[in-house]
Structure formats: C-alpha cells, structure tokens
Amino acid sequence: MSGLVLKLAPKERVLINGAVIENGDRRSRLSIVTPGASILRLRDAIHPEEVNTPVRRVCYIAQLVLSGDAVPEEARMQLLRGIEQLSQVLTDHDSRTQLRLASDAVMEGQFYQALKAMRGLLPREARLLAAAKT
Numbered sequence: 001m002s003g004l005v006l007k008l009a010p011k012e013r014v015l016i017n018g019a020v021i022e023n024g025d026r027r028s029r030l031s032i033v034t035p036g037a038s039i040l041r042l043r044d045a046i047h048p049e050e051v052n053t054p055v056r057r058v059c060y061i062a063q064l065v066l067s068g069d070a071v072p073e074e075a076r077m078q079l080l081r082g083i084e085q086l087s088q089v090l091t092d093h094d095s096r097t098q099l100r101l102a103s104d105a106v107m108e109g110q111f112y113q114a115l116k117a118m119r120g121l122l123p124r125e126a127r128l129l130a131a132a133k134t
Helices: 054-067 073-090 093-106 111-119 120-133
Strands: 005-007 013-014 019-022 028-032 039-041
Touching: 005 039, 019 028, 039 093, 039 111, 054 073, 054 111, 054 120, 073 093, 093 111
Parallel strands: none
Antiparallel strands: 005 028, 013 019, 013 039
C-alpha cells in the first residue's frame, strides 16, 4: 500500500496492522509508506451482524484479513470462490469490472484493494435485493 494517504476526521479510528489508532481533536493526514500495510477505517467496517448478503460476506472476509483475524492464505480461496459465485449473478459490465479488480487484488495479496472493489458493489446489490422484494 505504498503511497496511501489517509485523511482522518477528528476522533476517527483506523486499524493499521492490527493496532487501533484514534485521531486527535483536529483533522489530520497520515501518509502510509510501508508496502503491504493492513489498513481498515473503522467507520467503514462491517460488523458480524451486518453480514447478511453475498457481497457483504465477501467484504467481511477481506476485512478479517486486514484486521489480522484471518490467515491470508486461507481466506484467499474463500474470497475467490465468493467472487466467482457473484460473477454468475452480477453479469453487467460495471459489476464484472469490479469483480475482476477484486479477484486480481486477491491474487496479488492486496486485500485492501479487494475490499475497496467489492464495496463498490454494495449499492448495486442493495438495489437488486430491494427490487426482488417488490
């Protein structure tokens, strides 16, 4: 994750390599220069009780790797399997692009990038599930 810049709001928390870091009373900016650092904004974290859809499940697995609660080698197959299953349902061009980005990131061990790509599918999934209920 070389060159990542985090802009933090006052009192915002972020998880970096398993350590929770809380910002002070002012906005701040952190430059992460260590390649391969595991980073997760806690405001973006999906809590276990929120893992109730296929896209959220894949996001949660990637999040577990970033938080240090899952072994990357073991999570890799679960992530790729979940992405493959989603690619059978989400067949539009934009979804396929996001899924391909996520899959490539997982293969390269870039779990933050995989999570970022998968999070891009959450609004589409919500629309599809809402349409299915009507």
